[in-house]
Amino acid sequence: MRPVIVVSQLRKTYGTGETAVHALRGVDLTVWPGEYVAIMGASGSGKSTLLNMLGCLDVPTSGKCLLDGFGVGRLNERQLALLRNRKIGFVFQSFNLVPRVSALANVELPLVYSGLRRAARRRRALAALDLVGLSDRARHLPNELSGGQGQRVAVARALVTGPAMLLADEPTGNLDRASTEDVRP
Amino acid sequence: MILLIAVGNGASAAITASIQGLGTNVVTVSPVRGGQDASARPLTTQDAHALVDPVGAPDVKSSSPVVNTSATATYGQTSYDVGSVAGTEPAYFATTNREAADGQLFTSEDVTTARKVVVLGATTAQSLFGTQEPVGKNVLLNGIQFTVVGVLQEKGSTGLQNSDDVAIAPISAVQNSLSGYGSLSQIVVQASSADSISLAQAEITAILDARHGIRAGATADFQIQNSAQLLETRTSATEMFTVLLAAVAAISLLVGGIGVTNIMLVTVTERIREIGIRKAIGAPRSAILGQFLAEATMLSLFGGLLGVAIGLIGSRFTISGIKPVVVPSSILLAFAVSALIGLFFGSFPANRAAKLRPIDALRHE
Numbered sequence: 263m264r265p266v267i268v269v270s271q272l273r274k275t276y277g278t279g280e281t282a283v284h285a286l287r288g289v290d291l292t293v294w295p296g297e298y299v300a301i302m303g304a305s306g307s308g309k310s311t312l313l314n315m316l317g318c319l320d321v322p323t324s325g326k327c328l329l330d331g332f333g334v335g336r337l338n339e340r341q342l343a344l345l346r347n348r349k350i351g352f353v354f355q356s357f358n359l360v361p362r363v364s365a366l367a368n369v370e371l372p373l374v375y376s377g378l379r380r381a382a383r384r385r386r387a388l389a390a391l392d393l394v395g396l397s398d399r400a401r402h403l404p405n406e407l408s409g410g411q412g413q414r415v416a417v418a419r420a421l422v423t424g425p426a427m428l429l430a431d432e433p434t435g436n437l438d439r440a441s442t443e444d445v446r447p
Numbered sequence: 448m449i450l451l452i453a454v455g456n457g458a459s460a461a462i463t464a465s466i467q468g469l470g471t472n473v474v475t476v477s478p479v480r481g482g483q484d485a486s487a488r489p490l491t492t493q494d495a496h497a498l499v500d501p502v503g504a505p506d507v508k509s510s511s512p513v514v515n516t517s518a519t520a521t522y523g524q525t526s527y528d529v530g531s532v533a534g535t536e537p538a539y540f541a542t543t544n545r546e547a548a549d550g551q552l553f554t555s556e557d558v559t560t561a562r563k564v565v566v567l568g569a570t571t572a573q574s575l576f577g578t579q580e581p582v583g584k585n586v587l588l589n590g591i592q593f594t595v596v597g598v599l600q601e602k603g604s605t606g607l608q609n610s611d612d613v614a615i616a617p618i619s620a621v622q623n624s625l626s627g628y629g630s631l632s633q634i635v636v637q638a639s640s641a642d643s644i645s646l647a648q649a650e651i652t653a654i655l656d657a658r659h660g661i662r663a664g665a666t667a668d669f670q671i672q673n674s675a676q677l678l679e680t681r682t683s684a685t686e687m688f689t690v691l692l693a694a695v696a697a698i699s700l701l702v703g704g705i706g707v708t709n710i711m712l713v714t715v716t717e718r719i720r721e722i723g724i725r726k727a728i729g730a731p732r733s734a735i736l737g738q739f740l741a742e743a744t745m746l747s748l749f750g751g752l753l754g755v756a757i758g759l760i761g762s763r764f765t766i767s768g769i770k771p772v773v774v775p776s777s778i779l780l781a782f783a784v785s786a787l788i789g790l791f792f793g794s795f796p797a798n799r800a801a802k803l804r805p806i807d808a809l810r811h812e
């Protein structure tokens with residue numbers, strides 16, 4: 263068995279010279295399949311920065327990062343997009359749903375980019391919505407959903423491609439206690 | 448843009464039609480003005496008649512001398528500047544494919560007796576008489592009284608001159624009273640068929656060279672043009688006109704294209720966050736590029752549709768005497784060009800959207 267995430271000596275520095283901020287100073291991390299890992303720390307301790315690196319949204323200043331066996335540093339833009347699409351499911355603190363389209367279309371979106379046909383897309387998106395208990399809200403626009411429902415749509419969107427890892431950056435940070443219970447796995 | 452091209456096309460189509468209306472077997476002989484040697488002899492009515500010679504010029508069917516002048520026509524209180532007053536012989540009508548819509552044309556007898564009769568073009572008749580019946584009335588041309596014997600059938604405007612704005616009278620009468628006995632403006636010759644036109648041209652040259660005492664190799668004091676050559680000179684003039692209109696259209700396209708770029712830049716900025724989301728869930732650069740290019744193309748295609756619609760409506764009206772002719776291919780061209788404009792001017796904003804780093808796009812508020 264190979265680890266899903268291998269990170270070694272990962273560094274990220276924002277700014278240069280006097281004002282440089284070292285968000286990450288040599289992080290080492292290994293996550294195996296099936297593991298459930300929580301990263302905790304004070305505000306500004308670099309949790310989000312690390313997750314952005316793992317989600318291929320940002321590039322590290324130095325250090326290595328292997329996702330499901332792929333060295334992120336060596337991939338070109340197209341391969342990175344593919345990796346994000348196939349291997350990573352990302353849930354944001356602020357949901358980040360596309361506001362103009364329905365919940366169903368939001369969940370379908372990753373499948374559009376992986377080149378699935380319409381019928382298959384619809385089936386898998388509905389199944390994912392069903393998994394988070396929102397199949398009756400499929401036609402609603404994001405602003406017609408409550409915070410908890412919106413985040414559950416985001417979770418469904420992250421799960422719909424069957425990714426190797428699910429990264430969630432404070433998924434309940436914007437929600438009240440009751441809604442948090444909704445999102446909890 | 449459709450309208451501009453249509454106007455240009457309309458002008459050249461009208462000119463082509465009017466020259467083709469002359470017939471393909473027509474040759475015009477005109478004097479070379481301001482020739483360097485004073486010995487240049489004017490074209491005379493005798494020259495015109497000499498061209499009808501079954502022996503020397505078997506391919507010439509008919510030949511009519513023409514003098515052009517201008518005059519103010521007056522009827523009652525109405526007075527009108529006629530575009531072109533022509534003095535000629537009856538054969539001219541047949542040669543230029545003109546027939547009387549009302550009344551009749553004048554005869555050879557009218558020419559020999561220098562009777563003061565006139566045949567009016569449709570526009571002239573309309574301007575002078577309005578709804579009244581012109582035939583049989585007397586009009587004054589520069590103060591000299593002519594009797595209207597007929598009105599010509601409408602032929603339409605050529606854009607450069609209106610061939611219905613004419614008054615045609617016997618050459619003898621015009622020379623007597625209006626133009627004087629100078630050189631003819633031209634001799635209109637009809638060849639026996641379209642194929643024998645070059646033979647006829649050679650025969651005309653031979654006869655006129657002999658009559659004007661021009662030796663081989665010397666510059667002639669007259670020039671011969673057939674309708675094809677006439678067409679060529681006129682077309683090159685209207686081509687200039689069309690090119691000019693096209694340049695105006697091109698500039699407005701450029702301005703429109705910059706507008707498309709602006710709108711798309713605004714759209715991209717508005718939706719930076721959405722772009723970030725799409726990228727975060729695995730949209731490749733090409734997908735973002737494609738999305739925004741498609742939007743820009745739709746935008747400009749819609750503009751193209753609007754333009755074609757306006758152009759089609761506009762072309763139903765006559766613009767400064769030119770009836771625009773819409774060429775179907777120009778509509779197709781307009782759509783193709785607007786799609787290209789969208790692609791070209793949309794590519795910069797779309798590229799900017801596609802090149803955004805996902806983290807920057809997501810953080811954008």
